[in-house]
Amino acid sequence: MRPLRNPIIQSALAWTLAKWMQVCFATIRWTHENQQAAEAVWAQGGGVLCVFWHSRIGLAPASWPMDRAQPVKALISLSADGEFIAKAVARQGFPAVRGSSANKDKAQKAKGGSQALRDGLKQLKVGGLAITPDGPRGPVNVMAEGLPLMAKLSGAPVLFIGLSCNPAIRLNSWDRAVLPLPFGKGAIVWDRADYPEGADMAQVTRDWTARLNAVEARADAITGLKP
Numbered sequence: 727m728r729p730l731r732n733p734i735i736q737s738a739l740a741w742t743l744a745k746w747m748q749v750c751f752a753t754i755r756w757t758h759e760n761q762q763a764a765e766a767v768w769a770q771g772g773g774v775l776c777v778f779w780h781s782r783i784g785l786a787p788a789s790w791p792m793d794r795a796q797p798v799k800a801l802i803s804l805s806a807d808g809e810f811i812a813k814a815v816a817r818q819g820f821p822a823v824r825g826s827s828a829n830k831d832k833a834q835k836a837k838g839g840s841q842a843l844r845d846g847l848k849q850l851k852v853g854g855l856a857i858t859p860d861g862p863r864g865p866v867n868v869m870a871e872g873l874p875l876m877a878k879l880s881g882a883p884v885l886f887i888g889l890s891c892n893p894a895i896r897l898n899s900w901d902r903a904v905l906p907l908p909f910g911k912g913a914i915v916w917d918r919a920d921y922p923e924g925a926d927m928a929q930v931t932r933d934w935t936a937r938l939n940a941v942e943a944r945a946d947a948i949t950g951l952k953p
Contacts, residue, residue: 736813743784744817750906751788754891756914757948763918764885768795773850773882777934778889779867779942780858781901785889787818789914790854798854799823801846820856823849843876850880859938866901867942869935871928877921884934888915888941892949904951913948915941 767774768791776798778786790798802812802822812822823845849855855876859869877884891912895905906912917937921930946953 740813740817743814747784747787747818747906750891750908750910753908754788754906754910754912756788756912759913759915759944759948761914761916764789764795764916767883767885767918771796773852773880774854775850775873775877775880775882775884776854776856776887777859777873777884777938778856778887779901779938780861780864781866781903782887782889782942783815783858784903784905785891785912786856786887787815787820788912789887789889789916790820790856792819796853798856799849800856801842801858823855843872846876847880850876850882855882859934860901864900867935867939869931869938871931874921874927874930874934877919878927881921884919884921886917886919886934886938886941888913888917888938888943888945890942890945890949890951892951894951911949913945915945915948917941 774796776786776790778789786800798820800812800815800820800822802815816822823842846855846857857873857876859873860867873884876882889904889912891904891906891910893907893910895907897903897905917940919934919937945951
């Protein structure tokens with residue numbers, strides 16, 4: 727049996743990772759860019775889609791201030807690795823909606839996508855929903871139409887979040903996931919979008935992919951993190 731499929735090991739590793747992240751977030755010197763876009767959404771309240779690439783999950787809690795932002799849940803896949811991630815982010819104040827934001831037809835067949843869509847839309851009536859639109863297995867930095875579909879159906883604004891830190895650990899995973907190290911330099915860059923009325927979903931997906939890539943590239947430029 728793979729270690730991450732063991733519930734006891736999952737819980738222990740999730741607790742350890744959560745504590746490590748808290749230490750790192752407290753000691754990193756953060757630069758915030760275009761934060762006013764996020765502040766306006768937080769002040770407005772209600773639903774919001776919080777979007778970052780899968781490789782930056784380990785940095786995501788640093789972008790969401792619990793004292794003034796909407797409560798948020800994270801859309802986490804139904805895989806065994808997803809269970810581990812769900813436990814780790816829950817300890818950071820991000821309880822999970824289980825399912826996949828990948829191709830909606832595939833999700834409905836195998837990953838609880840239709841239920842996740844329903845639960846996600848329900849969450850968007852009251853607060854935030856965090857999504858990695860290239861998860862759970864890529865291709866890396868390629869957005870599926872699940873995110874634009876949720877934005878269209880819910881009418882919720884979208885916050886693209888670019889996250890970076892340096893120095894950092896790069897995992898040997900499909901997305902080369904970034905984990906923080908303490909006492910480094912960090913950056914959070916925001917951009918806001920709303921689903922354009924009458925727009926073609928494929929075109930919106932392409933445009934939003936470029937915008938999410940742009941905020942991540944800007945965050946990496948600030949910290950000096952290499953691709």
